Amino acid sequence: MRTEEVLAAIATGLWRWDNAAGTVTLDAEAARLLGLPAEPGSYRESEVRSRFHPVDWNEIYAVVNLAVAEGTLAEARLRVVDERGRVLRTVRSRSKPVVPPGRDVGSYVLFGTLQEVAEPQPGSTDAAHTPITGDWRRSREAFLLDAGRALAEARSTAEVLRVAGSLSMPGFSPDGLAVFGSAGERLTIIGHHGHSSDDEEPFTDMPLETDYPAAEVVRTGRAIYLPSPDEYRRRY
Incomplete structure (x- = not known):
């Protein structure tokens, strides 16, 4: 039997997640486990992200x-959900993050496996354990220690934003972050994360009178919340 056939027989798939490129490559079994067509393919990170709780x-x-910082394996259990947010199955991820030469620490490539795991039966001892990863890092104290260490080790605005992006609220995982400032009557970009260098060009010389959220915040001193792309288009 081929390796792919053996892995499929034990409900185990292979995935490759390129954090910098924002792409995830799946073999047929990994795609099936995530509720996607059971065939090899490359997907945008947002497509795969929507399949997880x-x-x-x-x-x-x-x-x-943390695995990147410590040079260890990254292991976790993840719930796979459908379009309505209903849990389809639980998979175990066991992966090795690698930072390719020439990239910074936040631009890793993740190689690993996804394996379906049985759900605990009601009333069993395992059913009483609600944490998905079952890892000490889930604790609030460990989370704060990890966050504090990562922020203390950040050497630039871009690294601070990368860390901030990883500390996002449950259900709100931003694709990018940007910090704006002002110089005279112009909007400036202090730093950004999750965007390419070309993305900042339209904002590098923007007058503060421009009808744009960041410019309005600088003018008024009041925060703006835009709940949807439609709301953004309606207001700006």
């Missing part, structure tokens, strides 16, 4: 970042 997705980010 938002709380678990944010946790795997924290686990992977």
